Amino acid sequence: MEAGIISYGAYIPRYRIKPEEIGRVWGEDGAARGKGLGVMAKSVPAPDEDVITIAVEAARNALKRVDIDPKDIGAIYTGSESHPYAVKPTSTVVAEAIMASPDLTAADYEFACKAGTAALQNVLGLVESGIIKYGMAIGSDTSQGAPGDPLEYTASAGGAAFLVGKDGVIAEINGMYSYTTDTPDFWRREGQPYPSHGGRFTGEPAYFRHVLTAAKGMMERMGTEAKDYDYVVLHQPNGKFPRRAAKKLGFSPEQLETGLLTPRIGNTYSGAVPLGLSAVLDAAEPGNRILAVSFGSGAGSDAFDITVTDEMKKFRKERAPLVMDMVNDEVFIDYATYVKYRKKIRRKGD
Amino acid sequence: MRDVYVIGAGITKFGELWERSFRDIGIEAGIKAINDAGISGADIDALYIGNMSAGAFINQEHVASLIADYVGLAQTSHIPAIRVEAAGASGAVAFREAFLSIASGMHDVVVVGGAEKMTDIGDEMANAITAMAIDQEWETVFGATYASLHAMMARAHMERYGTSREQLAMVSVINHRHGALNPNAQFQREISVETVLKSGYVAEPLRVFDMCPLSDGAAALVLASEVVAKKHGNAVKIMGIGQSSDTISLHDRKDITTMDASVHAAKRAYEMAGIKPEDVDVAEVYDSSTISEIIAIEDLGFFEKGKGGKAAEDEKIALGGDIPVNTSGGLKARGHPIGATGVAQIVEIVQQLRGEAGKRQVNGAEIGLAHAIGGTGGTAVVSILGVKE
Amino acid sequence: MNMPRFWREIQGRYNLIGSRCGNCGEYFFPKRDICPKCHRKSVGKMETVKFSGRGRIISYSIVHDPHPEYKDMRPYIMAIIELEEGPRLTAQVVDCSPEEVKTGMEVEATFRKLAEDGKEGVIFYGYKFRPLRK
Numbered sequence: 028m029e030a031g032i033i034s035y036g037a038y039i040p041r042y043r044i045k046p047e048e049i050g051r052v053w054g055e056d057g058a059a060r061g062k063g064l065g066v067m068a069k070s071v072p073a074p075d076e077d078v079i080t081i082a083v084e085a086a087r088n089a090l091k092r093v094d095i096d097p098k099d100i101g102a103i104y105t106g107s108e109s110h111p112y113a114v115k116p117t118s119t120v121v122a123e124a125i126m127a128s129p130d131l132t133a134a135d136y137e138f139a140c141k142a143g144t145a146a147l148q149n150v151l152g153l154v155e156s157g158i159i160k161y162g163m164a165i166g167s168d169t170s171q172g173a174p175g176d177p178l179e180y181t182a183s184a185g186g187a188a189f190l191v192g193k194d195g196v197i198a199e200i201n202g203m204y205s206y207t208t209d210t211p212d213f214w215r216r217e218g219q220p221y222p223s224h225g226g227r228f229t230g231e232p233a234y235f236r237h238v239l240t241a242a243k244g245m246m247e248r249m250g251t252e253a254k255d256y257d258y259v260v261l262h263q264p265n266g267k268f269p270r271r272a273a274k275k276l277g278f279s280p281e282q283l284e285t286g287l288l289t290p291r292i293g294n295t296y297s298g299a300v301p302l303g304l305s306a307v308l309d310a311a312e313p314g315n316r317i318l319a320v321s322f323g324s325g326a327g328s329d330a331f332d333i334t335v336t337d338e339m340k341k342f343r344k345e346r347a348p349l350v351m352d353m354v355n356d357e358v359f360i361d362y363a364t365y366v367k368y369r370k371k372i373r374r375k376g377d
Numbered sequence: 378m379r380d381v382y383v384i385g386a387g388i389t390k391f392g393e394l395w396e397r398s399f400r401d402i403g404i405e406a407g408i409k410a411i412n413d414a415g416i417s418g419a420d421i422d423a424l425y426i427g428n429m430s431a432g433a434f435i436n437q438e439h440v441a442s443l444i445a446d447y448v449g450l451a452q453t454s455h456i457p458a459i460r461v462e463a464a465g466a467s468g469a470v471a472f473r474e475a476f477l478s479i480a481s482g483m484h485d486v487v488v489v490g491g492a493e494k495m496t497d498i499g500d501e502m503a504n505a506i507t508a509m510a511i512d513q514e515w516e517t518v519f520g521a522t523y524a525s526l527h528a529m530m531a532r533a534h535m536e537r538y539g540t541s542r543e544q545l546a547m548v549s550v551i552n553h554r555h556g557a558l559n560p561n562a563q564f565q566r567e568i569s570v571e572t573v574l575k576s577g578y579v580a581e582p583l584r585v586f587d588m589c590p591l592s593d594g595a596a597a598l599v600l601a602s603e604v605v606a607k608k609h610g611n612a613v614k615i616m617g618i619g620q621s622s623d624t625i626s627l628h629d630r631k632d633i634t635t636m637d638a639s640v641h642a643a644k645r646a647y648e649m650a651g652i653k654p655e656d657v658d659v660a661e662v663y664d665s666s667t668i669s670e671i672i673a674i675e676d677l678g679f680f681e682k683g684k685g686g687k688a689a690e691d692e693k694i695a696l697g698g699d700i701p702v703n704t705s706g707g708l709k710a711r712g713h714p715i716g717a718t719g720v721a722q723i724v725e726i727v728q729q730l731r732g733e734a735g736k737r738q739v740n741g742a743e744i745g746l747a748h749a750i751g752g753t754g755g756t757a758v759v760s761i762l763g764v765k766e
Numbered sequence: 767m768n769m770p771r772f773w774r775e776i777q778g779r780y781n782l783i784g785s786r787c788g789n790c791g792e793y794f795f796p797k798r799d800i801c802p803k804c805h806r807k808s809v810g811k812m813e814t815v816k817f818s819g820r821g822r823i824i825s826y827s828i829v830h831d832p833h834p835e836y837k838d839m840r841p842y843i844m845a846i847i848e849l850e851e852g853p854r855l856t857a858q859v860v861d862c863s864p865e866e867v868k869t870g871m872e873v874e875a876t877f878r879k880l881a882e883d884g885k886e887g888v889i890f891y892g893y894k895f896r897p898l899r900k
Contacts, residue, residue, distance in 0.1 A: 041861055073860065074838035075878040079891060083877040111889055120891060124780045124877055126816075348899055367838070376834060377885060505833050514775060515796055516856045518767055518880060519892065520829065520836045525844045526856075528827030536825075536869055580844070581828035581864070628846040628854040633825060 030154035031196030032189050032333075033095075033161070034342075036088025037305040038081050039185040039292055039353040042071040044365045046180050052362045053175050060180055065266020069183035069293025071360060072169045074368050076184070078107045079117050081298070082167040083124040085188040088347035089163070090125055093190065100127040100190075101159025102150055105135050106142025106297045107186075108215070108222075109169045121165065131159075139213060140262055141323030142166065143187070143297040148203055148329060150191045161192045168296035173221035174371055181265050183293030187301035187350075197339045198308060198317070201332040202249050206241040213324035224324075230268070233326050238262060238272050241328035242320045249332050253277035257315040260286035260303040262322035264294045285310050286319075291354050304333075306350040311335045378480040382606035383613045383762065385414025385599030386724040391712030392563040394593040399435050399494040402595040403444045406717075407490055410597035414609065418450055421599075422484035424458040425475040427468030427491035428716035433506040435494050444490060464510030465665060467491065468596070468719025469749035469758035473618050475600050485602045491720030492595035503591045507715070510752040512626040524588055524666065526627045526753045528580035531668035534634045535582065537683070540671065542582060544686030546573035548667040549586050551695045552703050556710025558696075558737040563592050563712030573667075587667040592712030596721035613730050616652070616744070617761040619645025625755040634683075636754035639676035643748070646759040647678075650744075654678030657761070658742040659729045660700060661722035663750040664707040670694075673748055674702060677759065696737060704729060704737045722747035723760060730764045767881075769888045779892035782817040782875060784853060793817070795853035819875030820898060821849040828864045835881035843867050847895055861896040872898040 045068050050057020061067060072081070082105050090097060105117045118133035136142040136149075143166015150162030167186030172178030212233030215222035225233070238261055246252060253259070259278045261269040266289050273283040286303035288295075295302055300321040307317055317333040366372050387409025389402045397405075403426075411418070424445050432438040445451040445458035461471035468491030475489040495503050508523045516526065534540045550570055556562035568586065576585040606612035621641035624630055630637065647653060654677060662677065664670035671685035679700050680688045688694055694702035705711040705725040708718060726745035728734045743765040749758045775796070777783040784795035788811030789804040795817060801808030826845035829836075836842070843859040845867070859867055860878060873895040880890045 073878075075858075075860065075880070075894065077879055077889075079889075080877050080879060083891075087877070115888075120780075123776060124891070126781055352899075370838075374837065501834050504831075508833065513767065514771075517833070518772070518779075518890070519844075519856055519894075520832060520839070520842060520858050520880070521844050521856050522829060522832060524831065525827040525829045528829075529825035529844070529846055532827065532869070533825040578828070578830040578841075580830060581841075583827070626856065628824075628856045633846070 028151070028155050028200050029193050030151050030191055031200050032198035033192040033195045034089045034093040034190040035187060035305050035308055036085045036092065036347050037187040037302055037350045037353065038084035038088060040070050040072040040076050041356045041358050042073060042368065043068040043357045043359050044071055044362065045359065048362050049179055064180055065270065065290050066181055066293055067290050068357065069181055070185055070295070071365055071368055072184040077111045078109050078167045078169055079111055079120045081169070081184065081186040082117055082121050082165045082188065085165055085167060085186045086121050086125050086163055089188040089190045091346040092343045093195065095161060097125050097127040098130065100161045100163055101131050102153050102162040103127060103131060103133045104146035104149055105165040105167060106138065106146040107135065107168050108137055108139055108142065108296055109171065110135055138327065139323035139325050140296045140299060141321040141327060141329055143301045144321035144329040147189055151200060154191045154193060161190060164189045164191065166297040166301035168298045170294065170296040171221050174366065176221065178222070178224065181294040183295050185292060185295035185302050186298035187305040189301065195338050196336055197342050199334045199336055201334055202245065204241060204245040204248055204330045205327060206237055206244060207327035210326035212326055229324070233324060234264065234268050234322055235272060237326050237328040238320050238322050239275060241330040242276050242318065245318065245330035245332055255316060256282060256318045258285055258307045258311065258317045259283050260300055260307055260317065260319040262320065263287055263289035263299050263303065266290040288354060302350060309344065309349045309351065311339065313337045313339050379482060380603045381476050381479045381615045382601050382603065383598050383615065383723065383727050384601045384606050384609045384611065385410040385416070386727040387413055388561055388596040388721055388724045389594050390561050391592050391594035391714060393496045397593065399431060399437065399492060400443060400447050402494065402593060403490055403492040404447050406492065406595035406597040407444065407448045407488060410488065410599050414599035416486060416599060419454060420486045421450060421454070421456055421488055423456050423478055423487045424450065425471040425487065425489045426458065426460045427471035427719055428460055429462055429464055429467045429493060430506050430509060430715070433509065435497055463756045464751035465663065465715055466719055466749040466751035466756040466758050467716040468721070469747065469760065470620065470719065470756065472598065472719060472723055472760060473620055473758055476615055476618055479600055479602050485605050487600045488597060489600060489720055490595065490597040491717035493714035493716040494593050495591045495714060496593050500591060516626055522580060524583055525580035527666040527668055528583045529627065530633050530672065531582055534668060534671065537634055538686065540686035542574065543570055544690045545587060545667040545671065546570045547689040548664060548670045549573050549709055551689065551692065552664060552707040552709040555696060555704050555737055556706025558735070559706050559711060562706040562710050563590055564706065564710045583666060589665045589708035589713040592714040594712055594714035594717045594721065596717045596724045598720060598723055611731055613727050613762050613764055615760065616763045617646040617650030618758070619643060619649065620758045622756055623754050625752060627753045634672065636672055636676055636750065636757060638754050638757035639673060639748065639750065639759070642757040642759040643677045646761050650761040652744060652761065656744055657700060657746045658744050659704060659726065659739040660702045660746040660748065661705060661725050662702055662748040664703060664709050665713060669750065670702070670707065677746065677748060696739065701739050704734060704739060719749040719758065722749060723762070726762050730762060767890065769883065772890050780877070782819055782893060784815055784817055786813045786815045787811065788813050793851040793853050795849065795855055817849050817851055821847045821873055823859070823867065823869055823871045823873060824848050824854060825869060826859065826867055845895070847873060858894040859896065860894045874898045
């Protein structure tokens with residue numbers, strides 16, 4: 028397709044908490060938990076950060092790398108399962124904060140962890156059809172894990188934004204394929220502060236079935252095999268699932284490594300595949316081929332077959348921080364600070 | 378322009394006055410001033426009230442009418458009653474307006490009151506109201522507090538002039554020493570430098586004992602034209618008044634180690650009075666924070682810019698020093714009911730010039746100066762009074 | 767702060783939109799309708815500008831006793847920042863510990879949550895600053 032990624036930008040909050048620290052509080056062997064999940068730390072948003080601020084920072088980082096007029100952006104869609112408002116969009120704030128308002132369409136997406144890639148599909152469609160010149164798709168999350176829930180070891184924060192257009196495409200979309208079923212593996216009811224999940228049910232019938240089917244379906248449609256790709260980015264609820272899925276699909280650890288951030292920052296939910304793909308684009312050379320497959324509980328997977336173009340040589344990557352710059356900018360906090368930052372304890376007056 | 382005199386002064390106790398309402402203290406101060414002047418209600422031509430935020434503190438606006446009513450002047454003589462607001466300078470601006478109304482020939486006898494009742498609400502709310510004197514749109518909304526802006530002034534002063542933390546503390550120590558001699562002061566006990574340095578941070582580098590308290594209190598003055606004043610033995614002449622403005626936001630000032638509004642107000646007041654800073658025998662300056670007093674004594678010309686900290690350290694501003702400052706205890710120890718402060722400062726100067734300041738009397742004081750600030754220096758008023766003809 | 771009052775100024779608070787005097791060329795933040803230097807000569811000549819967001823710290827304080835809406839952040843750094851174009855503003859400095867902050871430190875604007883109008887009210891967003899990323 029003609030429409031492709033013309034820029035991207037990421038944002039990861041700098042605070043981190045280690046599984047050991049979480050386990051210390053709940054009387055669990057946090058180190059062993061972390062090892063089992065393949066997670067060494069997870070990112071924590073500062074008290075003044077949320078999905079909106081992360082989305083804005085990511086979108087601004089994307090815009091720094093290209094010289095376009097933000098007024099030419101015709102659509103902004105932000106995917107998240109942690110929008111600060113239940114009613115009132117994240118995307119309108121982003122639009123205003125990047126000076127794209129008011130001649131554009133905006134909406135928020137929600138599909139558990141794949142809301143960001145759903146946003147990307149829709150923006151690609153609008154640009155490809157010629158309805159809009161540029162579009163911005165963002166995946167941003169500050170995911171919730173109830174105190175004492177295993178999710179607490181991984182639920183983290185971060186996001187990435189993709190600017191889609193037809194000129195100056197740095198990453199071409201060769202094809203998209205989605206696989207969607209009604210599989211209630213993980214959910215959060217209206218008005219509930221924390222999600223619930225089906226425990227081990229989130230594995231085989233949910234994550235693996237959808238990710239593997241979508242990846243295989245994409246490769247079948249493109250007539251490719253695992254070895255045809257330089258990088259693979261898979262949804263990464265922990266460090267373990269994507270490694271196992273990559274292996275089953277025939278990818279090597281090297282193909283997976285660059286886009287696998289969860290071991291360092293935890294599961295950024297809607298931000299996960301967008302951030303993984305951003306990390307790959309930070310490293311990729313013209314001609315590199317990438318397979319990216321998201322997963323959203325409930326459940327579905329979006330697969331993208333991507334080729335990095337020669338435009339990448341001219342791309343002003345250095346104008347915004349690289350994903351690894353932000354992954355490496357870590358400030359570790361203790362559990363008490365973490366629960367305060369995440370507003371898990373109520374102060375007088377709250 | 379006619380000469381104007383202060384012929385009466387009255388003040389309430391300052392502090393947490395749980396049993397007294399806004400109107401109680403306003404009236405008490407007014408009656409004391411009228412009794413002191415030896416006039417009757419029928420002699421009064423107008424009433425000016427300095428008040429910052431009765432609407433926010435006690436949900437009561439229209440306080441000029443309220444005070445006129447309860448001092449018994451609304452139903453009988455129906456005098457004009459005017460409320461004046463300029464944050465911490467409210468009382469001082471009311472004093473200047475009253476001065477102008479007599480100097481112009483419009484009135485002969487005018488009462489100036491200042492009152493604030495700040496403790497009926499919690500500290501957090503009271504601090505939020507105090508911060509309404511700074512720019513709500515471009516300072517407070519970003520997290521600035523009144524103390525944090527003073528803290529930035531303090532840091533700039535310390536970094537540029539080498540003013541020390543101990544020197545700042547000395548301002549508070551001296552003001553508490555003075556307050557201990559003032560029966561109307563909110564705090565009447567002496568403190569040490571350690572007391573200040575061991576108190577908790579409010580906004581680094583400033584601590585709890587660097588900042589003035591929340592207070593209730595009222596003060597009042599009777600101003601009169603020369604003809605009326607000649608009948609009174611105790612008249613104190615208003616030699617000069619200067620008022621100036623500056624940007625409401627601290628950040629818009631190129632130099633935050635000085636308050637240009639103070640410098641300009643002082644220049645106008647000195648010129649009008651025909652005196653120099655060294656002629657001043659006693660001064661009440663605006664010490665909403667310790668740094669605020671150091672900046673003030675420099676801006677007023679008592680000490681060279683940058684030497685204010687040393688002057689505090691050397692106790693040049695204490696009773697017995699070169700220029701005793703805040704003999705009342707200042708905002709720090711006497712207390713700071715915001716709208717009352719500007720009037721209370723003049724009450725102290727009047728008492729000093731009349732030789733009625735008791736244990737805190739500056740012997741032979743003939744010229745006194747009062748300096749009030751609104752916000753972080755968006756308004757400044759400098760008034761000079763004297764008994765030397 | 768109530769919602770309409772905050773909303774009215776979001777261009778300044780989100781994007782550092784200010785003014786430049788078409789007569790003398792001086793920059794102002796927030797927007798001004800009249801240049802304090804040129805007075806009448808500037809009327810109708812004030813241009814809208816977007817500031818880069820880079821600047822340096824003029825002075826700062828570590829706030830320990832904030833207004834209630836800001837308590838989650840305490841102790842936090844409050845600073846006067848001079849933008850590279852000249853105007854100064856007051857803002858928090860984040861991603862920086864009280865031990866790291868210094869007068870003269872180079873900073874850049876970031877987008878953060880400023881406060882909430884209670885648990886049910888709107889959320890106010892705007893600029894804070896962080897140490898400049900080299």
